[in-house]
Amino acid sequence: MDKHLQEHYRLKIDEKMSIGSYEAFRFRNVVYTIVPITNMEHEEIVELKQMSDYLISTGERNIASIVPTASNSLLTSIDDQGNILLLQMPTQQQGMRGNYSLGSQLAGFHEKGRRFPYQVNRSNRIGQWKKLWEQRLDQMEIFCDEKVRQHPSSYFEKLLVESFPYYIGLTENAIQYLVDTELDDQPIHTDSATICHHRFTRNTWLNERTVFPIDWVYDHASRDLAEWIRGEFTNQYKIDYNEVFKFTRDYERVTRLSTFSWRLLYSRLLFPVHYFESIEGYYLSSSEAEKKQYEIRLSEHLKRSTDYELFLKEINHLIRQSRNNTSKVPQVGWL
Template sequence: MKEFLKMNYGIQVKNKVRYRQLEGFQDDEHLYFIIPSLNKETIHMEQAALGYFLAENSYDQIAYPLTSLNGEWFQMIENTPYIVTKVETPLDSKPSSHGTYLANFHQLSTTYQYEPQEISSYGQWKDLWISKLTAFEQKTQEEAAEYRNDYYRLVMDSLPYLVGVSENAIQYLQETESERRYHLHDQGTIAFRRYQNNVEQPIIWFHDLVYDHPTRDLAEFIRYQLLSDSKNGLNNSKQFIQDYQSIRPLSVFSWRLLYARLIFPIHIFDCLEDTFIHRDFEKQYKQLQSILDQQHDYELNLSKFFEMMEVDYQSLRIPVLHWL
């Protein structure tokens, strides 16, 4: 691969490195990773533009794609398209406050002047959720007829629950769209597909970037906390949200969006989607069963969400779902 980088990109690297499970190469100041890519070029170009913008604005941990000496994004290796990413050699340092660091990331990202077309979900959640629910209902029923196994029996048994919760989230979101108590911090921003603590990581991968409302990242971080630690997840999220709000206060509209996204069972859809791709039914059965077993605690935490975040939802006239 050293010769591959030299011949196709004019890059001379010195040695191999490992980051997590990825093999990379290093020169004096940068790391290079050769990673497979199955997304279409327009998606990569939009994500690359976001990555370049962040790198130009002092986010040195952005791994962004390079074009070859021939100006090509992709290189075929054994019939698989690959891209080469470049990032400055990571430093082992974390920001003092995760919440304020993400808020500053969002604050800068709102100055990005061009809303992408392929990777933007800004203002589109309701339509995307309806499409997702419809597509998954059809796909799971077709697959269950083809693959008669324990995994798909579990899927079909849980499908009415999945549909019911999704429809509640969509209805709540539809009502939220008429909310007029919003402000400048509700502008679109650079965000992440499924945020956990990406901005704290030594490397931020350009292909994780999307364009959306900032509450996407807040909701996905809280979801991750609740699923990782049902007892302490809300407490762990509270300081994070307070620190975030010290830089970017949330409007009533934002609180309602955040709540709607937490209700929508994205984590269950992600599990189902993984099975469509990997077909490891035994592994996915265990994962889906574990997620479903957690739902009672997850919903219990959502029922306490506004109280734990110290949001006076009653005086602010923020609706809550009483079945939680």
């Protein structure tokens, strides 16, 4: 690694350290993080660098910047270990926007993201939820059918096979709700694409944490709102609805949410991404300890499925009462 950094980046290691699960080092009082890249292509990395450079230029101080090599490449390969990306940590960190609430901070972040001046292709998810959800469901259905033919041999596989029909139904409900939203409602200017996170939770910006561009996608702002709300529930399977109301109210102090936004948010909560990620994580994991954690997580999701239905019902009620949206945000009949 030392030789690779000197050869490709003209950097030396004064001090080794770690940031989260990543290797990091200090050189001349600047901290760099080494991030393995397994599922991103060069074009997507270029887009993410453009996003980080743009946001840093607007005054965002907690964002890591992508460091090119001496030959101006963004990805390098170390022997047979695959590609890496080098990130430079911000030298001076502070809260995202002073002492403003998280909802207001997120809205301000999205406002800047909507003004991003470059075209986005590889990182773009706006308008693609239906296609992506259908692909995910189809792939899981093929996989699950194969497990049934082979006869489930482990506790995890039995959980998967027994629970999947229910989650097919829930996913189809989410897709239908999304389709109805796109047919019945009209987006406004604040529904245009912005810079979002793959999974935004209360920990994403906690304690002035550095934001990594690899955690971003270009999508509708409701993605971040929905995933924050989902995370609040699935963390301990209980939720303070007053906190949800405050979070969305604070967001709307900066950016008013259209009924189109509210309906997209709700369709995303209907889609059981926490279920899919537990299964995908289990089969992608290389260690037995990680597999066990995903097994425990899936088991808990299944035990709490009734609680999740109640959560979806209460969130729908909260949305319908917000800004007098009662007649514009449909209920789901079976909840």
